[in-house]
Amino acid sequence: MYNSGFVPIIISDGLVNQESINMTKKRVLTGVTTTGIPHLGNYVGAIRPAIAASHAPDTESFLFLADYHGIIKCHDPEMIHESTQAVAATWLACGLDPEKTTFYRQSDIPEIMELNWILTCITAKGLMNRAHAYKAAVQENLDKGQEDQDHQIEMGLYSYPILMTADILMFNAQEVPVGRDQIQHVEMARDIAGRFNHRFKEVFTLPEVKIDENVELLVGLDGRKMSKSYGNTIPLWENDKKTQKSVNKIITNLKEPGEPKQPDESPLFEIYKAFATPAETAEFTQMLAEGLAWGEAKKMLAAKINAELAEPRERYSALTDNPAQIEDILQAGAQKARKQARVLLDQVRDAVGIRALK
Ligand code: ADP
Ligand code: TRP
Numbered sequence: 195m196y197n198s199g200f201v202p203i204i205i206s207d208g209l210v211n212q213e214s215i216n217m218t219k220k221r222v223l224t225g226v227t228t229t230g231i232p233h234l235g236n237y238v239g240a241i242r243p244a245i246a247a248s249h250a251p252d253t254e255s256f257l258f259l260a261d262y263h264g265i266i267k268c269h270d271p272e273m274i275h276e277s278t279q280a281v282a283a284t285w286l287a288c289g290l291d292p293e294k295t296t297f298y299r300q301s302d303i304p305e306i307m308e309l310n311w312i313l314t315c316i317t318a319k320g321l322m323n324r325a326h327a328y329k330a331a332v333q334e335n336l337d338k339g340q341e342d343q344d345h346q347i348e349m350g351l352y353s354y355p356i357l358m359t360a361d362i363l364m365f366n367a368q369e370v371p372v373g374r375d376q377i378q379h380v381e382m383a384r385d386i387a388g389r390f391n392h393r394f395k396e397v398f399t400l401p402e403v404k405i406d407e408n409v410e411l412l413v414g415l416d417g418r419k420m421s422k423s424y425g426n427t428i429p430l431w432e433n434d435k436k437t438q439k440s441v442n443k444i445i446t447n448l449k450e451p452g453e454p455k456q457p458d459e460s461p462l463f464e465i466y467k468a469f470a471t472p473a474e475t476a477e478f479t480q481m482l483a484e485g486l487a488w489g490e491a492k493k494m495l496a497a498k499i500n501a502e503l504a505e506p507r508e509r510y511s512a513l514t515d516n517p518a519q520i521e522d523i524l525q526a527g528a529q530k531a532r533k534q535a536r537v538l539l540d541q542v543r544d545a546v547g548i549r550a551l552k
Contacts, residue, residue: 220253222404223367225260225300225358228277229268232284233427234499235412235420238468243409244371245289255295256365256531257285259524262300262307262357266350282520284430287510292523300361302528305535310360312542316393317356317386325355326378359383364535366399377403394545397538410468413461415443428465430503431510437503438496441465451487460488462495469498 224244232241248255259281264274278299290297300306322328328351332343355378362370362383370380380403387398411419414426421427428440446460457463457479467475482491513520543549 218252220369221256221365221367221399222247222253222369222371223256223258223362223365223401224371225258225263225361226281226285227267228259228261228264228274228281230273230277230422231280232430233420233422234430234465235414235427237284237288237430238410238412239373240409241284241288243406245285247371248290248295256367257290257295257297258361258531259299260361263354266348266354279514279517279520280431282524283510283513286513286520286523287506289506292527296365296527296531296534297523298527298531299524302524303364303531303535305532305539306357306360306364308539309364309542310357312546313360313363313386313390314353314356315546316389317359321382321385322352322355325352325382326375327354328352355379355382356386359386362401363387363398364538365531366538367401368399369404370401371404371406374405377405390542390545395541397541397545410464412468413464415440415461416445417461428499431507433507434496434500437500438493441492441496441499444492444495446488449488451490452485454485455482455488457482460491462488462491466491466495466498469495469502474498 226240244255244257247253248257259278261274261278264277268274268277282299285297286292328347331347331351335343335345335347358376358379359382362380363386370383372380380401384400384402387400391398414420414424415428416424416426418424418426428437432440441462444460444462444465446462449455449459463478463482466478470478478486478491478494
């Protein structure tokens, strides 16, 4: 089985002296927007590998809730709030150790917003014109025959890559693991960092994007990528019975029990694979070839998912019963993060000429 490295949650009551112990560690940083409730695809593709990586002894991980990015796409306050709690509880329940990582909410670090403005002042407008998300929104207007190509496009969407740059540069991250859709944003962060270093002073590390080839793209109930936008997800945080019900909805063909079946005849095989060892997957392939009934295959799959998530589910429910505990963890993370952010922001302000009069 994939080793997701679950560890108990310990709330910090003191600050760790990061500077002194982490000089040689590689800095890895990634954020998650708070616009939805996590599903199995998010777990397999993002949460499980990031947590496994955060346990590596040679890395120092910064994991955060990108709620200021959330309000760009989502103008439903309840959703933002609910999602912030759900995403935070998900990371913690799945084994994020707030002692070993710096885990925080973007909006709790005002230094990021200050840096965002300074970077806005040195970013070429032309660079933002080329951002995929903005270009896609413009194209949608043009396709609809809108006269104004910027119709209903907000500045938040337009400047989105600058805020993401501030997130990354604030902690001088060396490596930024993201999905393929985010590559351009990390390249822009590199560009902007280089521009600043060149014009003012070598303050920023140039970040590198990390695309993990081994990270699986989980398929959904209908065989397309599992995504909340397609309504084809298996939610993470349901009980065993409901998970079985979701799994029962995975499409299959009409082959009868006893008829040989191939792995590519139903998306359930790919989902099984994400929760099984290679040996178990091979055995499952063999059983299908020997005529395993789809109904039985679905029972085996639900059992696998439920077994891996049993403990995280207990922790998730305890955490969401006590949101104040989550808040405490986030506040401790913010303290840890701000201590570092302040040092860098002071250097940046000084570099651009904003400093005390003496
Ligand atoms: P959604 O497609 O449901 O809106 P997001 O875009 O919010 O999901 O993705 C959050 C994180 O989860 C990203 O890192 C993304 O790469 C990952 N992710 C989302 N769906 C999948 C999937 N089906 N398989 C693997 N990873 C996924
Ligand atoms: N934009 C990213 C996404 O939609 C989330 C994000 C915000 C992020 N800031 C970041 C990712 C900084 C990596 C680094 O998935």
